[in-house]
Amino acid sequence: MRITPLLGLAAALATASARRSHLDSDDATPQSFVNTAVARTVELGGATSLVTTQYNAKALVDNPGAYVLALGGQGAPPPAWYEVLVGGKAVDGVEFGSLDGAPALSVPVGKLAKDAAVVISLTALTAHSSRPLPHEIGQRDPQYLLWETNSTLVDSAYKSDVERIKIRAPTPSILQHGNVPTTYTRDTDVTKSGSTLTLGPFYGVPPTIGGAGAADQAPFYVHYETTNPIVGIRSLKRAAEVSHWGGNLNIQDEIALFNDGPTLRGQFSRLAHQQSKFHATKPAQILTELTLRLPPTAHSVYYYDVIGNVSTSHFRPGQGASTASLTGRAPRVVDGTLEIKPRYPVLGGWNYSFTVGWDSPLSGALRVDAKTGRHVLAVPFLTGLKDVVVDDEELRIVLPDGATDVEVFTPFPVDAIEHSVHKTYLDTTGRPVVTITKALVTENHAQNVYVSYNYPLSAQLQKPLIVTGVVGVLLFVFIVLRRVDYNIASAAERKRK
Numbered sequence: 001m002r003i004t005p006l007l008g009l010a011a012a013l014a015t016a017s018a019r020r021s022h023l024d025s026d027d028a029t030p031q032s033f034v035n036t037a038v039a040r041t042v043e044l045g046g047a048t049s050l051v052t053t054q055y056n057a058k059a060l061v062d063n064p065g066a067y068v069l070a071l072g073g074q075g076a077p078p079p080a081w082y083e084v085l086v087g088g089k090a091v092d093g094v095e096f097g098s099l100d101g102a103p104a105l106s107v108p109v110g111k112l113a114k115d116a117a118v119v120i121s122l123t124a125l126t127a128h129s130s131r132p133l134p135h136e137i138g139q140r141d142p143q144y145l146l147w148e149t150n151s152t153l154v155d156s157a158y159k160s161d162v163e164r165i166k167i168r169a170p171t172p173s174i175l176q177h178g179n180v181p182t183t184y185t186r187d188t189d190v191t192k193s194g195s196t197l198t199l200g201p202f203y204g205v206p207p208t209i210g211g212a213g214a215a216d217q218a219p220f221y222v223h224y225e226t227t228n229p230i231v232g233i234r235s236l237k238r239a240a241e242v243s244h245w246g247g248n249l250n251i252q253d254e255i256a257l258f259n260d261g262p263t264l265r266g267q268f269s270r271l272a273h274q275q276s277k278f279h280a281t282k283p284a285q286i287l288t289e290l291t292l293r294l295p296p297t298a299h300s301v302y303y304y305d306v307i308g309n310v311s312t313s314h315f316r317p318g319q320g321a322s323t324a325s326l327t328g329r330a331p332r333v334v335d336g337t338l339e340i341k342p343r344y345p346v347l348g349g350w351n352y353s354f355t356v357g358w359d360s361p362l363s364g365a366l367r368v369d370a371k372t373g374r375h376v377l378a379v380p381f382l383t384g385l386k387d388v389v390v391d392d393e394e395l396r397i398v399l400p401d402g403a404t405d406v407e408v409f410t411p412f413p414v415d416a417i418e419h420s421v422h423k424t425y426l427d428t429t430g431r432p433v434v435t436i437t438k439a440l441v442t443e444n445h446a447q448n449v450y451v452s453y454n455y456p457l458s459a460q461l462q463k464p465l466i467v468t469g470v471v472g473v474l475l476f477v478f479i480v481l482r483r484v485d486y487n488i489a490s491a492a493e494r495k496r497k
């Protein structure tokens with residue numbers, strides 16, 4: 001069994017596996033832990049599902065080393081986003097890799113004595129794990145999704161004494177679901193209560209991966225109704241441009257949105273659509289509006305598509321942190337909201353591309369380190385939308401002309417970070433540009449990316465000096481022309497006299 005390093009963790013894993021030699025051997029994972037109880041909840045959505053799992057583990061030996069945490073079974077895609085807590089706290093040194101072809105983490109749990117207990121919790125967001133079934137429906141039909149997994153049981157490298165699984169659908173309308181294997185449970189049936197399915201409890205479950213005598217893993221599915229449109233974003237191109245001069249941070253998003261729900265059978269009827277709006281029976285699969293949360297200080301908001309300005313949008317400004325509250329308590333911060341109403345109802349399989357942008361005061365995003373003079377700029381990676389996956393994002397940060405020694409910090413791994421230079425009108429050395437790309441971006445990635453740079457006073461003065469210079473030259477030319485003109489005019493006048 002091997003941990004295969006990914007995401008450039010090769011070096012880190014090499015030293016880690018030297019420490020935990022069992023991870024690099026072909027033997028089964030040493031059973032240095034046992035799960036005394038495992039509890040999992042799966043919340044099914046549209047484009048994403050949220051899986052939270054709590055592992056109550058017990059060390060079977062002194063100094064058991066890192067806990068190997070399986071993120072899925074063999075061949076399962078890794079989650080789009082995950083977070084691991086040990087005893088309720090974030091820990092350093094969690095490493096991602098693969099174990100027998102299954103995505104896995106190596107989680108440091110500190111020094112443990114034999115029989116000591118530790119609680120590990122995993123929150124994972126999986127992307128595109130449900131698909132429409134049927135994939136073509138009538139305009140007024142309900143929308144059903146099929147969620148499938150290869151692993152009914154929670155995948156683990158260790159034995160589990162008892163295991164409980166709950167699967168929550170967005171509505172109680174569940175058409176069908178799979179059966180659980182009876183090997184580890186006396187209850188052959190899945191219990192349904194409202195929109196929740198309860199599987200198990202399962203007792204004495206052997207390891208499902210990384211060991212000999214693996215448990216009988218079986219597939220499971222849930223066929224459920226969802227009443228919200230399945231919104232996807234194929235690509236999001238965010239440009240963030242800093243103007244020290246104007247004290248402004250401009251953010252502009254080019255969004256290629258699509259409806260990932262079932263496609264429409266037959267023709268779209270605008271009349272039926274109007275009627276359903278009138279009767280407040282919102283058709284699940286038709287996207288008619290979308291609300292973006294903007295920073296509290298956002299202003300000068302714009303929204304346009306290929307045809308032009310979309311006048312049906314509505315912007316509600318937020319309340320900035322600078323607004324003092326009357327009660328003397330901490331000032332209230334309220335996000336701005338932009339309600340977007342696409343020009344046409346976006347049906348299943350349809351695309352809609354648009355651009356939104358706004359300005360906000362640079363003072364809220366930029367800090368200058370008094371000691372080193374370095375500038376640190378915070379740029380939101382994206383404006384998160386609940387249950388929406390961005391398949392490909394590109395964030396382009398354009399720094400001021402003359403900025404140097406650019407460094408980037410991202411709070412999560414990204415696919416690529418590139419540095420380049422962009423030159424425009426009146427620039428001298430050009431503007432450093434940082435381009436960050438990442439696939440499978442979710443609402444949990446709506447965090448700040450930090451860029452630090454030097455911006456010497458000489459560079460800050462460059463632009464005003466150049467502008468002054470250019471204005472001066474223009475003025476001079478103007479004066480000269482005026483003089484020439486005047487001379488010609490006066491010459492003509494003199495001639496006439």
Ligand SMILES: *[C@@H]1O[C@H](CO)[C@@H](O)[C@H](O)[C@H]1NC(C)=O
Pocket residue numbers: 072073074075076077148149150
């Ligand atoms: C199920 O297993 C197959 C074969 O290994 C794999 O291709 C697929 O991605 C797995 N599906 C999930 C949801 O893990």
Ligand SMILES: *[C@@H]1O[C@H](CO)[C@@H](O)[C@H](O)[C@H]1NC(C)=O
Pocket residue numbers: 309310311312313314
């Ligand atoms: C665009 O539409 C908005 C309404 O959403 C309106 O307030 C704004 O003035 C329009 N802008 C232009 C340039 O027409």
Ligand SMILES: *[C@@H]1O[C@H](CO)[C@@H](O)[C@H](O)[C@H]1NC(C)=O
Pocket residue numbers: 234258349350351
């Ligand atoms: C939507 O856009 C994608 C990618 O650009 C394209 O492949 C697809 O054909 C488009 N769908 C429609 C209905 O235009």
